[in-house]
Each structure stands twice: as C-alpha cells, then as structure tokens.
Amino acid sequence: MPLRTEEMTLNMGPHHPSTHGVLRFILASDGEVVHSCKPDVGYLHRSIEKIGEKMTYLGFMPYTDRVDYVCAMNANWGYALAVEKLAGIAVPRRAEFIRVIVGELNRISSHLVALGTMAMDLGAITPFPWALRERERVNDLLEEICGARLTYNYVWIGGVAFDVPAGWLEKARSFVDSFERMIPEFDRLITGNKIFHERLVGVGVIDRETALGYGISGPNLRASGVAWDIRRDIPYGIYPELEFDVPVGACEAGALGDCYCRFRVRVREMEESVKIVRQCIDRFPHEELEFRTKLRRVKPPIGSVYVASEAPRGELGFLILSNGTEYAERMRIRTGSFTAMSVLEKIAPGLMVADLVAVIASLDVVAPEIDR
Amino acid sequence: MDIEEIERRLREGVPGGIVEIHRAPYSPHLVVDAAKIRDVCRFLRDDPALRFDYLTHLSALDTGATLCTVYRVLSLTHKRTVAMRAYVPRDNPVIDTVSDIWPSAGWFERESFDLMGIEYRGHPDLRRLLLPDDWEGHPLRKDYVDPLRYQDIDNTRDYEI
Amino acid sequence: MNFTDMREINLHQSLPDGLLVTNVDKLLAWGRLSSLWYLLFGLACCAIELMQTGGPRADLDRFGAVPRATPRQADLMIVAGTVTLKMAKRVKRLYEQMPEPKYVISMGSCANSGGLFAYAYSVLKGIDKVIPVDIYVPGCPPRPEALTEALLEIQKKIQNEKYLGRGPVAAGAKE
Numbered sequence: 001m002p003l004r005t006e007e008m009t010l011n012m013g014p015h016h017p018s019t020h021g022v023l024r025f026i027l028a029s030d031g032e033v034v035h036s037c038k039p040d041v042g043y044l045h046r047s048i049e050k051i052g053e054k055m056t057y058l059g060f061m062p063y064t065d066r067v068d069y070v071c072a073m074n075a076n077w078g079y080a081l082a083v084e085k086l087a088g089i090a091v092p093r094r095a096e097f098i099r100v101i102v103g104e105l106n107r108i109s110s111h112l113v114a115l116g117t118m119a120m121d122l123g124a125i126t127p128f129p130w131a132l133r134e135r136e137r138v139n140d141l142l143e144e145i146c147g148a149r150l151t152y153n154y155v156w157i158g159g160v161a162f163d164v165p166a167g168w169l170e171k172a173r174s175f176v177d178s179f180e181r182m183i184p185e186f187d188r189l190i191t192g193n194k195i196f197h198e199r200l201v202g203v204g205v206i207d208r209e210t211a212l213g214y215g216i217s218g219p220n221l222r223a224s225g226v227a228w229d230i231r232r233d234i235p236y237g238i239y240p241e242l243e244f245d246v247p248v249g250a251c252e253a254g255a256l257g258d259c260y261c262r263f264r265v266r267v268r269e270m271e272e273s274v275k276i277v278r279q280c281i282d283r284f285p286h287e288e289l290e291f292r293t294k295l296r297r298v299k300p301p302i303g304s305v306y307v308a309s310e311a312p313r314g315e316l317g318f319l320i321l322s323n324g325t326e327y328a329e330r331m332r333i334r335t336g337s338f339t340a341m342s343v344l345e346k347i348a349p350g351l352m353v354a355d356l357v358a359v360i361a362s363l364d365v366v367a368p369e370i371d372r
Numbered sequence: 373m374d375i376e377e378i379e380r381r382l383r384e385g386v387p388g389g390i391v392e393i394h395r396a397p398y399s400p401h402l403v404v405d406a407a408k409i410r411d412v413c414r415f416l417r418d419d420p421a422l423r424f425d426y427l428t429h430l431s432a433l434d435t436g437a438t439l440c441t442v443y444r445v446l447s448l449t450h451k452r453t454v455a456m457r458a459y460v461p462r463d464n465p466v467i468d469t470v471s472d473i474w475p476s477a478g479w480f481e482r483e484s485f486d487l488m489g490i491e492y493r494g495h496p497d498l499r500r501l502l503l504p505d506d507w508e509g510h511p512l513r514k515d516y517v518d519p520l521r522y523q524d525i526d527n528t529r530d531y532e533i
Numbered sequence: 534m535n536f537t538d539m540r541e542i543n544l545h546q547s548l549p550d551g552l553l554v555t556n557v558d559k560l561l562a563w564g565r566l567s568s569l570w571y572l573l574f575g576l577a578c579c580a581i582e583l584m585q586t587g588g589p590r591a592d593l594d595r596f597g598a599v600p601r602a603t604p605r606q607a608d609l610m611i612v613a614g615t616v617t618l619k620m621a622k623r624v625k626r627l628y629e630q631m632p633e634p635k636y637v638i639s640m641g642s643c644a645n646s647g648g649l650f651a652y653a654y655s656v657l658k659g660i661d662k663v664i665p666v667d668i669y670v671p672g673c674p675p676r677p678e679a680l681t682e683a684l685l686e687i688q689k690k691i692q693n694e695k696y697l698g699r700g701p702v703a704a705g706a707k708e
Contacts, residue, residue: 014620014623015574015623015627016602017573017602021575021576021577021580022620041501041502042501042502042503042504042617042619043576043617043619043620043623044576044577044614044615044617044620045502045503045617045619045655046577046615046617046650046653046655046656047511047650047652047653047654047655047656048653049487049512050511050512050652050653050654051650051652051653054652055652062649063649065578066577066578066649069577069578069581070581113581129588132584132585132588132589132590133588133589133590135585136585136588136589136590139585149582149585149674149676150578150581150674151578151673151674210475212425212426212448213475213476214475214476215426215427215428215429215474215476226448228448233451301397302397303396303397303398303399304398304399305399306399306429306444306455308428315428317428317429319429319431319442319444321433330431330433330434330512332429332431332442334428334429334431338479339476339479341479342475342476342478342479346475367577368577368578371502372502503655504618504619511654511655516654518654519654522618523618523622525618525621525622525657525662525663526662527618527654527657527658528658529646529647529651529658530646530658531646531651533651533652
C-alpha cells in the first residue's frame with residue numbers, strides 16, 4: 001500500500017531562536033522538504049517613513065540609526081549624503097576621512113554579527129562569542145569617538161558630530177592590525193570545517209538572472225557573480241582616492257551564488273575594509289581642522305533627490321522629496337534586506353527546512369530594514 | 373546617453389508613452405502615461421541600447437489630487453540609471469503591474485498598495501505587506517489620521533510630546 | 534546562621550559546620566534567583582545589546598541566567614526592542630505560555646513607553662499596556678551594565694518575595 005503523504009503547514013516565527021529579528025515564514029512542507037515559503041513581514045514596522053515627514057531633516061538622523069542598527073554609521077551616512085545633495089551642503093575633507101574610517105569599521109562589525117549568527121544558526125556555538133569579542137573592540141573605539149555603542153547618531157548632515165579624540169587613530173590602527181591576524185583564525189575555525197561545507201555548499205543557489213530580477217544588492221549580488229559595488233561604480237565621499245578590491249563570488253567550492261559564496265564574500269570584504277581603514281589613517285589630513293559645517297537648520301529648496309550608498313547589507317538609498325520647508329514631503333528608504341527577503345519565495349521550493357535556516361542566515365537580513 | 377536620448381529612443385519604441393521630461397527642481401525623470409507603463413517598462417528592459425534590467429526601487433508619492441508611482445531602473449551593462457513617474461487619479465488609483473517584467477516589483481508594489489493604496493492591476497498576490505491584514509486605511513497618505521485603537525489594544529500615548 | 538541576603542552565602546566559608554538555619558522561602562528564593570532563565574526575546578536594536586550582554590564581556594551567565602528559546606522553559610522575559618501592534622498579541626501569548634512564577638524586564642525606551650517611536654501609528658506605546666512589568670530599564674539602547682543591574686534588581690525582588698505563604702493565586706494574576 002503506498003504511503004499517503006500530506007502537505008503540512010508549518011509556522012516559523014515571529015519568535016524563533018534565529019537572531020535575525022522578528023520574521024515569520026509560513027512553510028508548506030512535505031515532511032522535511034519545503035514546497036513553498038511565504039515570508040510574512042511587518043512585525044517591526046515602526047512607520048519610519050511617516051515619521052520622516054513629521055521630523056526636521058536634522059532631527060531625523062537618530063531614526064536612520066534604527067533603520068539598520070547593526071551598521072548605524074553607514075545608515076547615518078547614506079541619509080546625510082542625500083540631504084547634502086538636496087540642499088547643496090559641502091562637507092569638509094577631514095570629515096570625509098572620518099566618515100570612511102567609521103563606516104568601514106562598522107562594516108567590519110556588521111559582517112562579524114552576520115557571520116557569528118550564521119555559524120550559530122547552523123549549530124556552531126563557538127564562533128559567535130569570538131565574533132562578539134571583536135565587535136566589542138569596535139564598539140569601544142566607536143564609543144570613544146561618539147559616546148554610544150550601537151545607535152551612534154554620529155555622522156551628521158554637513159560632517160561628523162565630534163572630532164577624533166587624541167590617540168584614537170593609533171588605537172584604530174592597532175585594532176585593524178590585530179584584526180587582520182584574527183581573520184585567518186576565524187578561517188581555521190569554520191571555513192574549512194567539513195560540517196560547514198556540507199551545510200552551505202550548493203545550498204540556496206541564486207543565479208545571476210534571479211539576483212538581478214529580484215533587485216538583490218550588496219554582498220549577496222556580488223556572490224552571484226555580478227561585480228557591482230556602489231563605492232566603486234557610483235562613488236561618493238573620498239572613495240575614488242582609495243584603492244580597494246571588490247570581492248566577487250569566486251566559486252571556491254560548489255556553485256556560484258550559494259550560501260558558501262556569500263559567506264566567503266563577506267569574509268573577504270572584511271579584509272578589504274581593513275585595507276581601506278589603514279589607507280585612511282595613513283593619509284589622514286591632520287592639517288585640516290574643520291570637521292563639520294555648522295548648521296542651525298536645513299531648509300532645502302523644492303526638489304527631489306535619490307542617493308544610494310553601499311551599506312553592508314546592500315544598497316541603502318534615500319529618496320527625499322522636499323517642499324521648501326524644514327520638514328520633508330516624502331522620505332523613502334530603500335534597503336538591501338527588503339529585496340533579499342523577497343527572493344526567498346523563489347528559491348525556497350525544494351530546500352529542506354534546515355537548509356532554509358542556512359539560506360536565511362546567509363542572506364543576512366535584519367528585520368528593521370525590511371519593515372522600516 | 374543622457375535622459376534626452378533615452379526619451380528619444382522611447383518615443384520611437386513606444387509612441388505616446390512618454391508625456392514629458394521633468395528637470396529641476398526635481399531630479400530628472402520621465403513622466404510616463406500610466407496606461408502605457410507596461411509597454412514602456414518592457415521596452416526599457418529589452419531594448420539592447422537601453423537594457424535596464426535592474427529595478428532599484430518602486431515608491432509611491434502622495435501628490436495632492438493624484439497619487440504617483442516612482443520607478444528607478446538601472447542598467448548594469450551600460451552603467452546608467454533613469455527614473456520615471458506615473459500619475460493616477462486619487463479617487464481611482466489603479467495602474468498596471470510590472471511585477472512580471474522585474475520580479476522585485478512584486479514586493480515593492482505590495483508595499484505601495486499597503487501604505488499608499490495604489491492598486492496594481494494584474495499583480496499575482498496583492499495584499500498588505502507590512503501592516504496587519506485587518507488594518508484600515510493607508511498611512512502614508514497626507515489625510516491619514518492615526519487610529520486610537522487597534523483591535524483591543526489602546527494605541528494612545530499617556531504622555532505629552 | 535542567619536543570612537538576610539542569601540546572595541552573600543559562600544558555601545565554603547559561611548557554613549563551616551555544614552548547617553544552615555533559614556526558612557524554606559528564602560532557600561527556594563535563593564535557588565530561583567540564581568537560575569533565572571530568560572526568554573530570548575529580542576525584537577529590535579536592544580536585542581543586539583542583549584546579545585552583547587550575554588556575550589563574553591558583560592556575561593549574564595555568571596548570574597545563572599541562560600537564554601532559552603521557548604517560553605515554557607523560561608521564567609524571565611526581557612522585552613528588548615520596539616513592540617508593534619502586529620506583534621503585541623504574540624507578546625501576550627508568549628507571556629501567557631510562561632509558567633509561574635514569571636517576571637518581566639522591559640528593556641529600552643521603546644518597550645517602556647514607545648520611545649522615540651511615539652509618533653508612529655503602528656507602535657505600541659509601552660509593553661505594560663498588554664503585560665505586567667516588574668523592572669523598567671531606561672536607555673536607547675541600555676548599556677550591558679544597565680541590563681545587568683536590572684537583573685540584580687529582579688534578584689533582590691525575588692529574594693524579598695513570600696512565595697510559599699502567599700495564599701491561593703487566581704489564574705493569570707500577578708502578586
């Protein structure tokens with residue numbers, strides 16, 4: 001007598017041990033194999049876009065921290081770029097260098113969280129405290145410069161909020177020197193591990209067509225073989241003066257665009273960030289003393305602007321519509337995790353439930369970027 | 373190829389599709405006739421000189437008597453980007469979907485429907501994305517009033533701000 | 534030997550004869566406060582700070598607090614992050630799933646009162662609108678030291694609670 005199987009509807013979340021925030025997936029599965037996965041988002045919808053119409057441009061900066069709190073400096077920076085372009089505000093050169101240093105340090109700490117939680121989701125508990133230990137050191141550096149550990153509100157419109165304290169650049173340099181030696185340790189711990197390979201290689205392949213069609217950006221897009229990095233292709237700040245490579249998926253094991261590729265791209269991006277920070281510290285303009293254009297209020301002319309920046313999770317773009325007052329007419333935020341979440345509906349069928357956890361972890365989504 | 377040349381190519385490819393080019397005070401964009409949005413988008417994606425294969429974002433604006441959908445597309449082969457706007461009347465905000473041309477529009481259009489109330493004709497799964505299914509109203513509209521209660525939960529503040 | 538604060542007991546030095554005179558309530562309280570298992574309930578930014586508090590530097594494990602993923606095995610719920618209206622029902626259900634005696638720490642401004650999202654249409658202005666809260670921790674996000682102090686305050690509260698002599702408890706009521 002043949003075994004009769006039925007489709008089972010399984011609910012994953014919104015409260016679950018995987019630490020990517022409040023996400024809910026409604027799975028239709030036949031035993032262990034997923035037939036369809038519908039993400040149900042909105043559990044962290046905090047109406048940030050509507051609040052953008054109620055706050056002044058200067059007062060909206062803390063909200064951009066909360067759009068992506070794991071890499072708040074980059075989120076602040078993206079918003080500052082958009083308002084500066086809209087209102088025609090110039091940024092001093094010293095501030096540009098400081099922005100790159102803190103932005104890349106935050107990229108390192110954001111990737112550490114991504115890799116640590118990915119390893120923890122797969123069951124490897126040890127890399128997580130290792131990643132947190134390094135992240136604590138970055139937190140110390142950033143706390144010294146601006147006073148906060150997580151939601152910095154440091155990159156302001158027209159520059160940065162405070163100047164670098166005495167001795168900070170040397171501490172940053174010694175951090176990146178020691179962190180560069182830590183990356184091979186991390187590699188020895190998990191990258192060559194057989195279980196890690198079995199769980200990630202060949203799982204959740206996103207090919208180039210799907211990646212472009214679904215609007216994926218950032219390390220996820222580069223892991224699928226598309227060499228697109230806003231820092232290099234639509235550059236902002238002083239990135240044109242810096243030398244760095246853009247890691248593209250190299251398919252060291254398995255298929256291009258699988259979870260292992262995305263993992264390796266993030267590790268190599270951390271190495272590139274170390275290079276960028278070191279270059280900035282070497283070329284730091286000590287003779288320039290201006291670090292902020294002092295603004296009492298920001299009242300851009302009527303108009304609109306869309307500026308994209310490369311956040312660790314993808315393209316973070318701000319579309320700001322101005323009606324000539326201090327309050328924005330429309331504040332639209334385009335994030336990388338939103339599109340990364342939508343691709344799950346396409347690639348989930350055929351995966352096992354455990355593979356789905358690995359895919360979600362490797363896409364590095366955070367709930368506030370999806371829901372805003 | 374700047375926006376004038378893109379517009380010229382579009383005028384040849386999709387007659388009547390482009391209404392006008394808008395420049396300052398807004399960042400340059402093409403105003404597209406809402407009835408021809410699908411033809412324009414398909415031409416933008418498939419024409420070899422344009423090849424706009426990546427939809428950066430699809431957003432909704434409240435422009436008074438009309439509601440507007442903003443599209444921004446990117447061509448990775450030619451490394452350029454162009455923005456478009458399509459206006460629909462506020463009392464009947466219906467426009468065709470482009471989610472089969474660029475699959476990322478699937479979720480962008482759902483969000484636009486959820487928060488602004490623009491309906492996308494032909495969308496395979498048009499339902500609320502970010503707000504609960506039984507939410508009433510479309511919050512990003514200018515005439516939206518915050519609700520005082522949601523189901524049996526009190527949504528008011530106990531303090532002044 | 535009598536102890537007013539059970540946390541001061543060091544078994545080797547304080548009990549040379551191996552005898553302890555106390556009441557059962559205090560002994561039970563000592564057991565309960567030294568093993569507060571908290572529900573991993575990180576919603577937003579405060580979740581990252583909760584993670585860092587459980588991490589290597591400000592270690593919560595040394596107080597006996599380990600994270601549990603399921604509410605059935607937890608007796609402390611740290612609401613870390615903004616609670617939206619869509620999530621509020623689920624928070625209440627998770628709270629009801631926790632077995633008695635249970636405690637709630639409201640961590641961060643958003644859980645205390647809505648925080649900087651007080652202007653939002655979709656945010657619950659304070660988790661105490663749906664569940665009873667024992668300790669409020671201010672901060673945006675609170676430092677790991679602040680959260681550790683909140684845990685110590687809960688321990689102090691448990692120590693002073695009369696658990697055995699409290700009489701019949703109605704279902705769902707909180708002392």
